[in-house]
Every structure is written in structure tokens, then in C-alpha cells.
Amino acid sequence: MLTMKDVIREGHPTLRLKAKEVPLPPSQEDKEILSKMMEFLVHSQDPETAEKYDLRPGVGLAAPQINVSKQMIAIRTTDHKENLIEMGLFNPKIISQSAETTYLENGEGCLSVDREVSGIVPRYARIKVTGTTLDGDTVTLRLKGFPAIVFQHEIDHLNGIMFYDRIEETDDPYKVPLPPKEV
Numbered sequence: 001m002l003t004m005k006d007v008i009r010e011g012h013p014t015l016r017l018k019a020k021e022v023p024l025p026p027s028q029e030d031k032e033i034l035s036k037m038m039e040f041l042v043h044s045q046d047p048e049t050a051e052k053y054d055l056r057p058g059v060g061l062a063a064p065q066i067n068v069s070k071q072m073i074a075i076r077t078t079d080h081k082e083n084l085i086e087m088g089l090f091n092p093k094i095i096s097q098s099a100e101t102t103y104l105e106n107g108e109g110c111l112s113v114d115r116e117v118s119g120i121v122p123r124y125a126r127i128k129v130t131g132t133t134l135d136g137d138t139v140t141l142r143l144k145g146f147p148a149i150v151f152q153h154e155i156d157h158l159n160g161i162m163f164y165d166r167i168e169e170t171d172d173p174y175k176v177p178l179p180p181k182e183v
């Protein structure tokens with residue numbers, strides 16, 4: 001099983017590479033790697049297993065994070081209706097996105113970043129993603145909300161982008177948060 005010792009941390013050069021496309025149909029080895037990434041997320045989200053093996057909880061993981069520079073991501077999260085979104089994807093691509101952006105109000109975390117990085121990370125509010133599943137099927141997903149953010153975070157890893165690269169460092173005096181509406 002994968003544990004945190006298999007997860008490389010910021011500063012490791014692999015995190016800054018553009019990951020290679022996975023030849024299709026996926027090889028047994030690549031399917032095995034993606035299955036282990038899915039299994040890691042399951043373990044990391046189970047309180048007992050996470051404690052037993054000292055795993056940080058995550059809802060997404062990209063192959064470069066375990067030092068495999070290939071276009072593979074694993075996602076395990078729920079949507080706003082509590083439906084489980086659990087999948088591994090080979091060669092995921094964002095094929096369209098909304099003009100509207102969104103962000104996690106508490107900022108983002110990453111299993112490869114052992115520190116809190118404050119700041120909002122702008123993400124597309126809605127995206128259409130296509131890719132190949134572990135069964136070899138081509139799927140197209142329309143995502144919004146938290147799942148859309150997670151997919152964008154993990155697909156960024158395939159392009160060597162870390163979430164904090166997207167935090168605007170502005171001390172623009174005119175860019176101040178809107179005061180809460182007087183009720």
C-alpha cells in the first residue's frame with residue numbers, strides 16, 4: 001500500500017515536470033499504479049487506517065506526487081448532493097471551462113506541501129473533463145463546486161503547477177475584500 005513516504009514533497013524536481021501521456025490501452029503496470037493511488041485516498045479518508053499508517057487525508061492525488069511522471073490522477077470526494085465521485089483517470093484534459101471562477105474560502109492543501117499556505121486559489125467554477133478510466137473507457141465529466149476544484153488541482157500537478165503558483169500576490173490597495181453587507 002502507498003504511505004506518506006511514497007509522497008514526494010515540494011522541492012522535489014518531479015513536481016515541476018510536465019507528466020508524460022499514458023499510452024492507451026493502459027498497461028498492467030499503469031493500471032496497478034492508478035489503483036494504488038485510489039486505494040491511498042480510501043485509506044487516507046478512513047480515520048482508523050489514516051491513524052494507523054499516519055496518512056494525511058486527501059480527496060485527490062496525481063501520479064507525479066508519488067514520483068511517477070505520467071498523466072494519471074485519482075479523485076475520491078463527494079459532490080454537493082453527497083454523491084461519491086471516485087475515479088482514476090488516465091490523460092485527463094479540461095476541454096471547456098466557465099468564465100466564472102470560484103475558490104475554497106480556506107485556501108487549498110496539498111499532500112506534497114507540508115505547510116499551510118494562506119491565500120485564495122482562483123479556479124474555474126465549472127469544467128468539462130475528458131479522460132480514460134481504469135476500465136479503458138473514455139469518459140467526459142461536467143464538474144462544478146468542490147469536485148471541479150479538486151480536478152483542477154490534480155490536473156495542475158500533471159503540468160508541474162502547484163496550487164500556490166495561482167495565489168495572486170497583490171497588495172493592490174484597490175483590491176480590498178468587499179465589506180460584509182450591512183444587514
Ligand SMILES: CNC(=O)c1cccc(C)c1Nc1nc(N2CCN(c3ccccc3Cl)CC2)nc(N2CSC[C@H]2C(=O)NC)n1
Nearest residue numbers: 044045057058059060104106107108109110111149150153
Ligand atoms: C473542504 N476543506 C477545505 O477546503 C479546507 C479547510 C481548511 C483548510 C484547508 C487548507 C482546506 N482546503 C483543502 N482541504 C482539503 N481537504 C479537507 C479535509 N479532508 C478530509 C479530512 C479528514 C478526513 C477526510 C477528509 Cl476527505 C481532506 C481534503 N483538501 C484540499 N484540497 C485542495 S484540492 C485537493 C484537495 C486535497 O485533497 N488536498 C490534500 N484543500
Ligand code: NI
Nearest residue numbers: 109110111112
Ligand atoms: Ni496537490
